[in-house]
Amino acid sequence: MTRNPLVQVRGLSKRFDVSPPWLNRIIEGKPRQLLQAVSEVDFDIERGQTLALVGESGCGKSTLARLLVGLYAPSQGEVLFEGANLHDTLAQPQGRALRRRMQMIFQDPYASLNPRWRVRDIVAEPLWVHQTVKTQAQCLQRVGELLESVGLNPLDANKFPHQFSGGQRQRISIARALASQPEFLVCDEPTSALDVSVQAQVLNLMLDLQRERGLTYLFISHNLAVVRQVSDQVGVMYLGRLVEMASTETLFSQPRHPYTRMLLDAIPKLRPGSQTRLPVQGEVPNPLSPPSGCAFHPRCPQATDLCRQQRPEMKNFQGIRIACHAVA
Numbered sequence: 423m424t425r426n427p428l429v430q431v432r433g434l435s436k437r438f439d440v441s442p443p444w445l446n447r448i449i450e451g452k453p454r455q456l457l458q459a460v461s462e463v464d465f466d467i468e469r470g471q472t473l474a475l476v477g478e479s480g481c482g483k484s485t486l487a488r489l490l491v492g493l494y495a496p497s498q499g500e501v502l503f504e505g506a507n508l509h510d511t512l513a514q515p516q517g518r519a520l521r522r523r524m525q526m527i528f529q530d531p532y533a534s535l536n537p538r539w540r541v542r543d544i545v546a547e548p549l550w551v552h553q554t555v556k557t558q559a560q561c562l563q564r565v566g567e568l569l570e571s572v573g574l575n576p577l578d579a580n581k582f583p584h585q586f587s588g589g590q591r592q593r594i595s596i597a598r599a600l601a602s603q604p605e606f607l608v609c610d611e612p613t614s615a616l617d618v619s620v621q622a623q624v625l626n627l628m629l630d631l632q633r634e635r636g637l638t639y640l641f642i643s644h645n646l647a648v649v650r651q652v653s654d655q656v657g658v659m660y661l662g663r664l665v666e667m668a669s670t671e672t673l674f675s676q677p678r679h680p681y682t683r684m685l686l687d688a689i690p691k692l693r694p695g696s697q698t699r700l701p702v703q704g705e706v707p708n709p710l711s712p713p714s715g716c717a718f719h720p721r722c723p724q725a726t727d728l729c730r731q732q733r734p735e736m737k738n739f740q741g742i743r744i745a746c747h748a749v750a
């Protein structure tokens with residue numbers, strides 16, 4: 423499918439058991455309940471590129487992110503990192519070397535930084551874990567370099583997380599992620615918690631780091647304007663499934679899936695000439711009882727009987743991938 427993929431996702435699914443407690447099931451006769459958070463997802467991420475995932479809250483983006491760095495085990499399918507099964511490799515002794523190569527950056531930098539640690543200890547921890555430094559002096563030197571590489575002052579090493587603004591805290595998380603010299607960064611809504619004015623600064627930093635270090639990104643955001651600026655490819659998810667995948671340029675200039683169009687219509691600036699913003703219509707269905715056929719049919723203006731009965735398969739169509747009966 424692509425020429426030099428670093429990450430390949432094959433038929434990836436994740437189910438969560440959300441059953442009531444065992445005793446309630448027996449006494450109240452309640453059944454076991456499985457929530458299908460991610461279903462049969464396939465894609466490749468080219469080395470040095472950015473794949474963005476978009477879709478409304480609850481569509482499985484964070485679950486997919488965690489599967490991609492090995493924080494969750496797949497229920498079905500697999501993630502390949504440089505052609506090797508990620509989950510199997512992480513379970514083996516050489517898994518530690520692989521873990522170093524992929525890092526995750528979360529939405530809330532404050533929650534992901536230990537408030538009682540000084541910045542130097544936060545950034546230094548991966549250096550010790552992966553044995554990239556041997557002495558305290560080396561460590562301090564390296565922490566200073568890492569802080570500089572994300573636009574902070576080496577003297578910030580002595581401060582605590584609460585002494586920084588939100589944007590600076592996200593820079594600290596990025597410095598910590600870079601400490602293990604990763605090749606693959608999974609960024610789950612990295613700027614969503616930040617003020618609009620600092621979002622662009624953090625995004626520019628991420629783009630500069632990608633250029634300098636040849637990093638590969640999975641970038642998750644519900645902000646399509648941001649996605650358009652940072653990504654090479656975009657995957658649109660709906661209720662755990664990928665419904666459209668295209669190059670960023672194609673997706674924004676020629677969105678084809680009715681759901682992608684609905685998302686784009688909600689942003690006035692993306693469609694030249696159209697001032698009216700059409701709010702996203704309808705609500706995301708309950709994932710415990712997904713609609714029959716195409717899960718988007720209750721909200722889709724183009725839905726037919728076929729859509730209600732039969733789930734559309736993902737197909738290759740004019741250089742994109744799409745799952746919709748009305749296209750192709």
Ligand SMILES: Nc1ncnc2c1ncn2[C@@H]1O[C@H](COP(=O)(O)OP(=O)(O)O)[C@@H](O)[C@H]1O
Binds near residue numbers: 438483
């Ligand atoms: N650990 C979990 N246990 C049970 N259900 C979960 C868990 N994590 C996520 N879910 C459910 O899986 C679905 C996808 O969630 P998530 O991946 O967080 O979506 P997104 O990041 O796109 O908002 C949601 O219905 C959510 O409630």
Ligand code: SF4
Binds near residue numbers: 681719723726
């Ligand atoms: S398959 Fe049918 S319901 Fe689903 S998005 Fe396409 S037209 Fe709409």
Ligand SMILES: [Mg+2]
Binds near residue numbers: 484
């Ligand atoms: Mg999420």
